Amino acid sequence: MYQSSLRAVAVVGLVATSLVGGLSSTALADSDPTAVGTTARAIERATGTAEILSAPAPGTALPADAGGEILLTTDTGDRVSIGLPETRNTTGVKAGKGTTIYPDAARGADLAVQPTSDGARALVVVKNAAAPKEYGFDLGLPAGAEAKRLNNGSILVVRDRVPMGLLEAPWAKDANGIPVPTSYRVEGNRIVQTIDFNEHTAFPVVADPNWRAIGAAFQKIGGFAKAVAGKYADFQHWFNSKPAWVRLPIKAVMPGLSLYDIWWHFNH
Numbered sequence: 124m125y126q127s128s129l130r131a132v133a134v135v136g137l138v139a140t141s142l143v144g145g146l147s148s149t150a151l152a153d154s155d156p157t158a159v160g161t162t163a164r165a166i167e168r169a170t171g172t173a174e175i176l177s178a179p180a181p182g183t184a185l186p187a188d189a190g191g192e193i194l195l196t197t198d199t200g201d202r203v204s205i206g207l208p209e210t211r212n213t214t215g216v217k218a219g220k221g222t223t224i225y226p227d228a229a230r231g232a233d234l235a236v237q238p239t240s241d242g243a244r245a246l247v248v249v250k251n252a253a254a255p256k257e258y259g260f261d262l263g264l265p266a267g268a269e270a271k272r273l274n275n276g277s278i279l280v281v282r283d284r285v286p287m288g289l290l291e292a293p294w295a296k297d298a299n300g301i302p303v304p305t306s307y308r309v310e311g312n313r314i315v316q317t318i319d320f321n322e323h324t325a326f327p328v329v330a331d332p333n334w335r336a337i338g339a340a341f342q343k344i345g346g347f348a349k350a351v352a353g354k355y356a357d358f359q360h361w362f363n364s365k366p367a368w369v370r371l372p373i374k375a376v377m378p379g380l381s382l383y384d385i386w387w388h389f390n391h
Contacts, residue, residue: 190212192205193207197288211229232250233248234248256317262312273384277307
């Protein structure tokens with residue numbers, strides 16, 4: 124496959140349902156040089172194209188260069204920003220079905236963003252096996268908000284015990300579809316993803332976690348969890364006793380979270 128080129132693609136997606144700002148895609152370069160086009164195709168093979176928009180949706184703010192930030196508002200009405208792991212501030216070049224590439228913006232890697240039907244996705248394209256295995260994303264959070272790593276590896280952003288967003292548990296696969304170990308750690312308001320590829324990995328390696336704004340729905344879930352006297356068994360019984368029309372929406376707004384994760388957060 125791509126093993127001879129030692130090309131790795133690590134796709135880090137952070138998706139939110141509502142964004143602020145107003146940077147038009149016309150502010151970005153709109154050319155398709157061969158290298159940029161190749162990178163966009165590699166990313167879009169990994170992410171698919173069904174959710175990619177040809178231009179940002181109204182209210183979406185994407186950075187014109189790698190030193191900028193993706194700007195968001197959560198469904199609790201707060202403003203959040205996501206910084207790219209750049210070491211070199213390069214201008215974005217639009218390519219493929221709507222992917223914007225920041226060539227060579229990180230050591231051994233290109234960076235990219237995609238406007239999606241849910242908001243935006245940030246991506247890292249690791250070029251070879253000698254590239255760094257860790258990439259940090261700085262979160263600009265409101266006062267009092269913090270990022271917490273849950274038992275399943277996902278990251279929950281909360282303020283006053285009210286969730287504002289979720290970075291889903293990461294996954295990574297090599298070119299043969301074999302899982303590659305990957306994980307998050309929290310360093311204050313910085314989320315670091317580690318992708319543990321090596322010289323024997325079949326490249327490209329793809330990793331695709333997502334950011335979701337879940338604050339309003341989770342406030343209701345938090346009330347459910349606290350209403351059962353702080354006992355997990357009681358919460359589990361309460362949840363399982365509810366009809367499907369109650370259970371399914373709760374699951375839909377908590378991708379990747381177990382019932383224990385929910386109960387633990389609201390009772391510790």
